[in-house]
Amino acid sequence: xxxxxxxxxxxxxxxxxxxxxxxxxxxxxxxxxxxxxxxxxxxxxxxxxxxxxxxxxxxxxxxxxxxxxxxxxxxxxxxxxxxxxxxxxxxxxxxxxxxxxxxxxxxxxxxxxxxxxxxxxxxxxxxxxxxxxxxxxxxxxxxxxxxxxxxxxxxxxxxxxxxxxxxxxxxxxxxxxxxxxxxxxxxxxxxxxxxxxxxxxxxxxxxxxxxxxxxxxxxxxxxxxxxxxxxxxxxxxxxxxxxxxxxxxxxxxxxxxxxxxxxxxxxxxxxxxxxxxxxxxxxxxxxxxxxxxxxxxxxxxxxxxxxxxxxxxxxxxxxxxxxxxxxxxxxxxxxxxxxxxxxxxxxxxxxxxxxxxxxxxxxxxxxxxx
Numbered sequence: 382x383x384x385x386x387x388x389x390x391x392x393x394x395x396x397x398x399x400x401x402x403x404x405x406x407x408x409x410x411x412x413x414x415x416x417x418x419x420x421x422x423x424x425x426x427x428x429x430x431x432x433x434x435x436x437x438x439x440x441x442x443x444x445x446x447x448x449x450x451x452x453x454x455x456x457x458x459x460x461x462x463x464x465x466x467x468x469x470x471x472x473x474x475x476x477x478x479x480x481x482x483x484x485x486x487x488x489x490x491x492x493x494x495x496x497x498x499x500x501x502x503x504x505x506x507x508x509x510x511x512x513x514x515x516x517x518x519x520x521x522x523x524x525x526x527x528x529x530x531x532x533x534x535x536x537x538x539x540x541x542x543x544x545x546x547x548x549x550x551x552x553x554x555x556x557x558x559x560x561x562x563x564x565x566x567x568x569x570x571x572x573x574x575x576x577x578x579x580x581x582x583x584x585x586x587x588x589x590x591x592x593x594x595x596x597x598x599x600x601x602x603x604x605x606x607x608x609x610x611x612x613x614x615x616x617x618x619x620x621x622x623x624x625x626x627x628x629x630x631x632x633x634x635x636x637x638x639x640x641x642x643x644x645x646x647x648x649x650x651x652x653x654x655x656x657x658x659x660x661x662x663x664x665x666x667x668x669x670x671x672x673x674x675x676x677x678x679x680x681x682x683x684x685x686x687x688x689x690x691x692x693x694x695x696x697x698x699x700x701x702x703x704x705x706x707x708x709x710x711x712x713x714x715x716x717x718x719x720x721x722x723x724x725x726x727x728x729x730x731x732x733x734x735x736x737x738x739x740x741x742x743x744x745x746x747x748x749x750x751x
Contacts, residue, residue, distance in 0.1 A: 406484075408451070411447060411448060411451050414447055415440075415443075415444045415447065415448075418440055418443045418444060418447075419440040419444070422436045422439055422440050422443075423436060423440075455486065458478070458479070458482065458486045458490060459486070461478055461479065462478050462489065462490060462493055464476075465477065465478050465493060465497070466493065469496075469497055469500065472504075474497050474500050474501035474504060475501070476497065477494050477497060478490040478493050478494055480494055516711075516714065517636065517714070518554070520553075520639060521550040521551070521553045521554040522550075522554065524546075524550040524591050524594055525547055525550040525551060525554070527594045528543060528546055528547040528550065528594060529547065531543075531594075546590065546591065546594060549587065549591070550591065553632070553635070574629075574630045574633065574721055574722065575630050575632065576628055576629055576630050576722075577628070577630075577631070578626055578627070578628050578666060579626065579627060579628075579629075579631055580624070580625070580626055581620050581625040581626060581627050581659045581668065582618075582620045582623055582624075582625065582659075584631060584634075585618055585620065585638065585657060585659060586618060588635055588638045588639055588642070589616045589618055589642070589657065591639070592616060592639065592642050592643070592646070593616060613651050613652050613653075614646045614649045614652070614653050614654070614655055615652070615653070615654045615655070616642065616646075616654075616655050616657070617654060617655065617656045617657070618656075618657050618659075619656060619657065619658045619659070620658075620659040621659075621660060622661070625659060625660075625661055625668075626666060627666055627667070627668035627741065627743060628665075628666030628667075628743045628744050629668065629722055629741050629743070630721070630722070633718040633721060633722065634718070634741070636714055636715065636718045637670075637715045637718045637719055637726075637739060638657065638670070638672070640711035640712060640714055640715040641657075641672040641711075641712075641715055641737055641739075642655060642657065642672060643711055644711050644712060645672050645673070645674035645676070645735065645737075646674075648674055648676035648677065648734075648735060649674045649675055649676050649734075650675060650676060653674065653675040653676065654674075654675055655672065655673070655674050655675075656671075656672070656673045656674075657670070657671070657672055658670065658671040658672075658673070659671075662740060662741065662742070662743060664742060664743045664744060665743055665744045666743035666744045667740070667741055667742055667743030667744075668739075668740075668741045668743065669738070669739070669740050669741075670738070670739040670740075670741070671729075671736060671737065671738050671739070672736075672737050672739075673731065673734060673735070673736045673737075674734040674735050675733055675734040676734045676735060677734075678731065678733070678734050678735050679728055679735050684727075684728045687712055687728055688712045688713055688715070688716040688726065689713060715739075719739055719741070722741050722742060723742050724739060724740050724741040724742055725738075725739070725740045726738070726739045726740075
């Protein structure tokens with residue numbers, strides 16, 4: 382009984398299906414058929430008094446034909462696998478092997494396809510990581526450039542408040558560089574959240590002020606999602622209650638709010654208004670955010686694709702004067718930062734423009750008394 386169990390185990394595929402036509406079964410069948418052909422021709426020779434040399438030649442030809450057929454069925458997929466493996470080694474991860482066989486070669490083909498899928502995913506993640514990092518470095522550099530240009534041109538004085546704004550951008554740039562130095566964690570999908578309690582009103586006021594500094598820079602500043610000079614859009618902050626606090630990673634929330642504001646500004650009409658709302662959530666230190674604009678809005682058929690990477694929308698001329706449409710990474714990065722917190726982000730119904738809602742969970746395991 383144990384021998385039978387081992388035999389059945391050997392003939393099963395790693396993912397649970399039974400292989401009725403394994404290679405060893407085919408080779409065993411080849412031997413049995415060859416013996417049967419030889420035996421049958423020998424019996425015919427005895428009854429018909431045919432010379433044995435003719436029977437030998439016929440049996441050899443029949444055996445060779447059957448062997449050639451079986452050998453071709455075994456070597457043909459190996460040639461295909463070799464060709465696909467060569468393409469993969471050259472960086473073409475789109476090739477796949479036909480894995481419809483129900484034998485060990487089918488197992489090998491399935492494994493090669495899985496390997497190609499993994500390599501393709503890793504290559505895509507590497508490219509997306511480079512795009513994300515480049516994308517995120519633009520904002521603090523643009524903000525710092527805006528501050529320095531205003532000081533040099535005499536638009537604003539080099540007072541302590543202006544220098545503090547420049548310092549915040551420099552510090553944020555330094556934190557982004559630290560993230561770059563921690564590539565091993567990023568590659569493994571592990572990004573630590575440095576959560577703390579902070580006051581929402583002064584924090585969001587700083588984010589909106591930085592957004593205004595970037596927009597006021599002359600000549601067009603490369604922002605989070607593109608290049609635009611929208612100086613005519615008014616930013617409004619609505620926090621209730623004014624003493625509202627939240628528990629989250631301020632750096633990641635900055636990514637969320639800055640990208641949502643940037644997206645809303647680009648889609649706003651001339652002299653439009655972008656409103657950032659903040660309310661207390663259902664759990665202690667949780668936070669509900671909304672960013673609303675007065676643009677054309679997002680068609681319902683496109684809402685499920687809004688947060689995909691490199692998606693730039695299907696609305697005709699949606700980006701307002703001076704915008705190049707962007708890279709389509711801003712909302713994808715916003716979703717990534719919200720997901721790290723275990724929160725939710727999505728497009729909500731709105732009578733006018735686009736309304737994006739963000740829910741951050743705050744301190745887990747407790748609910749605010751109603």
